Amino acid sequence: MGNIRVRFAPSPTGYLHVGGIRTALFNWLFSKSRGGKFILRIEDTDIQRSTREFEAMMISALKWCKIEWDEGPDIGGEFGPYRQSERVKKGIYEKFTDRLIGEKKAYYSIYARDNPQKELFRTYKKEEASSRLHVIKFAVPQGSTVVKDLAKGDVRFDNHEIEDFIIVKSNGYPTYNLAVVIDDATMKITHVIRGEDHLSNTPKQILLYEALNLTLPVFMHIPLILGPDRTPLSKRHGGTSVQYFKSEGILPDALMNHLALLGWGAPKEIFHIKDIISSFNPNRISNKGVIFDYDKLRWINEKHMRTMDIDELFDYFKRWIVEEKIPFSDAVRSDEEYAKEVLDIARQKVSTLKELVVFIPYFFDENYEFTQEFRNKYITKEFARTYLELAHKRFKALDTWDMMRIKDEVEKICRAPDISKKQFIQTLRGALTGRLITPGLYETMSIMGKKRVLRRINRCLEEI
C-alpha cells in the first residue's frame, strides 16, 4: 500500500471551527488506521488575513482536541517548511512556475498599474513582466478532466468550463490552487481528504498535476457541516469554534466523539476516538451535508463526563475553572480531595462543565444563598425549625459519619407522623445547600462532613 501520508491544511484567518476540526479528525483517523503519517501545514498565502495569532490558536485548538501531527510548522519534519509563506521565501513555487512558463503552460499576464482590472498583454518573457504589474496564469488546455473521488466516484468536468486561472498573484505569492498542488506533491501526500467545497476546484488542481507531471493523490471530498437551516454552519447558528465549545464546558473527547459520529455509521454511539481507529472506514462517511446537532453533543458530553476516569476529569476541571475564571476555583485548589468528591457526585446530574459550575458553588461557599423557592416552600413552614433542630441533635450524636449511617438516621427521623420524607429531606437539602435541586442528599452530607453539616443547619436555623 505504500506509506500513507495525509494532511490538514488550515488557513490561519480565523478560529478553527468544527468543520475544520472534523476534516482534521477524519484525516487523522485515516492515517492512524493505516499506520500512516498526519501532517499539519499552514496555508498562509493570503497575507492580508493570515496571522500568527490565528495560527497559534489553531494549533492549540488542535492540541486540545488531542489531534497530533507527525510533521508540522512547530515540530518540523523531512518535507518542511510547513508554512506556505516560508516556502515562498525558499523559492519552492517559483521553480515550478518557471517550468510551466518555459513550457508555455502558463504565462505572465501584464496589467496596467493605473487600472489593475485591465489586462494589457501576455508574455512568456520574465524580463518583460518583472518591471510591470503582473500575475501568472495557467493556460487551461482543451479536453475534460475527471476527478476520481473516493466518495463521489468519477466526476467529469469539461475544461471549457474552466478559465485560465491565476496561479501567482501580483505580490508574488502563489494562489491556493497552485500552492496545494505543489505542497501536496512535494510533501508526498497520498490522500487528500477535505471538505466538499473543494470538489469544484479539484479539476484545476489535477490540470496542474498533469502539467507539472506530478503524481496525483487520491481525493476524497466529504460533506460540509450545516446549521439547522441547512446553510453552512456559521456564527449565526451559535458558537462554531473549537474555543467556543471548550468554554461551554464541552470535553474534547465528547466533541471528537460527536464529530466522528456525525455523518458516519460508527459501530456505537459513545466512544473514544482512539478506540475506533481500527474500525474507521472512510467509505462509511455519509455523502450528504449534515446538520450539527447541539443537543446530541450535550448528550454525548454528559455520557463522557459520567463515565470518564474521575482523576482525568478532575485534572481537566481544575484547568478549566481557572481559564474560565470561575469564582470558586481557589477553593477547589485549596481542598482538592473534597473538590474531587464533589465533582464525582455532581457530574451525575449535569451535561457540561458550565452547567456543573452553576450547580455546585454552595459546596465551596459558606455564605450560599437560600433560594426563594426554598424559603417559600420550606423555611416558612412550621416543621422547618422543629425538624432542623432535631436533625442537628441527631446528627451531632452520630459517632460515625458515612453514607449508610446518615441514610439510616434520616430515615428514622422521617418516620415521624407530622412530616413526610420528602418534606424533611427537602428542608434539610435546602438548609445545607440553599437549593432544592442538588446531588443526592446522603452523598452530599457524607462529603460535606459532620462539622460542616452541623454548622450549615445552624446557619439555616438563624434564618428562620
Next chain:
RNA sequence: GGCCCCAUCGGAUAGUGGUGAGUCCAUCUGGUUCUCAGCCAGAAAACCGGGGUUCGACUCCCCGUGGGGCUACCA
C-alpha cells in the same frame, strides 16, 4: 446564469429489487428514586415529486423540485 455534488421520521443514521422500514438524539405518556439527573416501559414520527425499467421499487434509470458547492490576485 453556467458547471458540479446531494436527497429515509424534527436531527443523525441502518436497510434490502419483495421488511411490521430498524437504531440513537430530541419530543410526548407512564413507572421508579430524597429533589434533579438517570434508569425502565410505551407513543408519535420518514423513504421529496413525476415518469419509466420490472411480476414488484424506498432501493435501478431519467426529468423535475429542493438544498449545498464552485465559478476570487479567499482558501
